[in-house]
Amino acid sequence: MSSRYLVSRDRFIAAAPDRIFEVLATPALHSEIDGSGTVRGAQPRGPGRLGPGAKFGMEMNIRVNYKILNTVTEFEEGRRIAWRHFYGHVWRYLLEPAVDGNGVPGTLITEQWDARHVRGRFLLRLAGYLRRHPENIDRTLARLDTHVTGAQATR
Template sequence: MSEEKKITVSRSIDASAKDIFAVLTLPSRHAEIDGSGFIRSDDHDDRIEKSGTKFTMNMAGDHMGGEYQTDNWVSAFADNKMVGWKTAPAGTEPPGWEWLWELESEGSDRTQVSLTYDWSKVTDPAILEKVNFPLVSADQLEESLNKLASAVAG
């Protein structure tokens, strides 16, 4: 029996897909919507505008021995529908985990939002030994959706 190597959570949020997408594509707002508590701030204030670009985040967590940075390579982008990135320790290539936000409009002021944390492409034995996947729980992902709902309401 194979072990599932991704977690997806979903909920409807009372906001337009455009308003939600505006929050998701601005890394300076990611700490505000992070249910894991790892994100501290972004390293610059550029909006995500297309696949293939990179943004850097300031992070903190015991799993990395305290403060650290990540480079996040935008791997999915569809205006007001989807944004995703592959995360890596700063200065390294992504080792195989990815975050994907998907938006499905349910009218002008309501959107079904799905957040997927996928580590299925992590194959490096050293990383698999060091990191106890999933590093972020379904409950923490749900909290990200709750925080996103609060962020677009305010």
């Protein structure tokens, strides 16, 4: 299932999956963990916590301010959450309980940007998203690590 339109990164975080999932399921926290610098905040009339099929708006900025409406498309409490907006690409988070090399319990979290089923996806490539997303995802996972552990994340 490999494709250049699926960008995927993972990271071990020394926190329980439920604790990390709570941050991902709370739109008001997305701007705090966003590594791309584009997410400004949740729109106030959206849900406080996401669930299956939930719709939530975000305040965004890529050169200009705009709003985007997302729909939760995958949801398994504590394990998986994904959402997409009108253009069709999906932001997905997969969480697995894990233990690091030192025996520290935590979570292996995978973040994915999935545009495999987007029509006109070559436009995303031309706009540079495929080049930028790996680094942005790495920064998001580092910020998520810092947010849930309270420690400055390394790596």
